Amino acid sequence: MSVVNEGSDLNGGAGERAPVPPPEPTVPLDSISVPEEVRCLVDYSPIPAVVSDPRLPDNPLVAINDKFLEMTGYEREEILGRNCRFLSGPKTEPFLSDKIREGIDQRRPVLVEILNYKKGGEPFRNAVLIAPIFGEGDELHYFLGSQVELNGQELGPSPTRAARASELVKTLSPRQAEVMKMVASGLRNKQIAYELGLSEKTIKMHRGLVMEKLGLRSSAEMVRIAVEAGI
Numbered sequence: 152m153s154v155v156n157e158g159s160d161l162n163g164g165a166g167e168r169a170p171v172p173p174p175e176p177t178v179p180l181d182s183i184s185v186p187e188e189v190r191c192l193v194d195y196s197p198i199p200a201v202v203s204d205p206r207l208p209d210n211p212l213v214a215i216n217d218k219f220l221e222m223t224g225y226e227r228e229e230i231l232g233r234n235c236r237f238l239s240g241p242k243t244e245p246f247l248s249d250k251i252r253e254g255i256d257q258r259r260p261v262l263v264e265i266l267n268y269k270k271g272g273e274p275f276r277n278a279v280l281i282a283p284i285f286g287e288g289d290e291l292h293y294f295l296g297s298q299v300e301l302n303g304q305e306l307g308p309s310p311t312r313a314a315r316a317s318e319l320v321k322t323l324s325p326r327q328a329e330v331m332k333m334v335a336s337g338l339r340n341k342q343i344a345y346e347l348g349l350s351e352k353t354i355k356m357h358r359g360l361v362m363e364k365l366g367l368r369s370s371a372e373m374v375r376i377a378v379e380a381g382i
């Protein structure tokens with residue numbers, strides 16, 4: 152896992168970007184369908200969240216929640232089926248884009264605070280988390296992305312969010328924290344059960360307890376807190 156927070160300035164003095172139309176989709180939009188459980192990941196997320204499918208050309212977005220549309224100003228049809236790089240612009244830090252690419256290539260969670268641009272061209276500092284989701288066996292099925300727009304108060308934001316996440320994780324039992332960490336690494340209940348030598352039912356119970364104890368509404372939040380806490 153890697154957390155990168157090297158930007159000291161909120162938006163690096165970046166000016167507005169002239170609005171750029173998103174690229175053409177890399178897959179026909181009517182061919183996009185995602186299983187209910189994957190859709191729920193973003194639909195129940197209280198923060199902006201998306202899912203991409205790396206098995207399709209250029210790893211396009213296949214699920215997008217309303218919060219993401221509100222944050223970025225795009226319509227769903229404009230960005231579905233496109234790679235999420237349309238959020239980058241002239242002042243986006245190339246070394247942070249490299250970090251994201253490395254995380255994606257190596258199929259591990261990555262959290263960076265990168266300069267992005269809204270549809271209208273307004274720059275914003277985005278604490279974006281990208282984490283893999285594996286299917287049966289070790290096949291990579293999806294990536295989950297979740298975004299937090301950092302504002303002035305949150306400058307020096309990672310310490311604040313990381314500290315909060317660490318405090319939350321401390322309230323868990325070692326087993327619950329272990330299960331949470333495995334969820335964040337993209338494993339399904341069945342795989343976690345196998346790795347820990349427990350039943351799937353027990354894993355579900357632990358997941359449920361983590362959600363309850365931390366007051367979470369979606370697994371996407373669980374993944375985000377695990378990565379922010381650095382477990």
Ligand SMILES: Cc1cc2nc3c(=O)[nH]c(=O)nc-3n(C[C@H](O)[C@H](O)[C@H](O)COP(=O)(O)O)c2cc1C
Nearest residue numbers: 202203234235236238248251252279294295296298
């Ligand atoms: C699920 C998912 C969500 C992403 N969300 C963002 C994001 O919010 N902001 C961003 O700058 N890049 C995001 N990316 C990364 C871009 O899609 C892209 O990989 C990155 O800009 C590097 O660009 P490149 O592939 O052209 O090198 C996301 C990637 C995935 C797979």
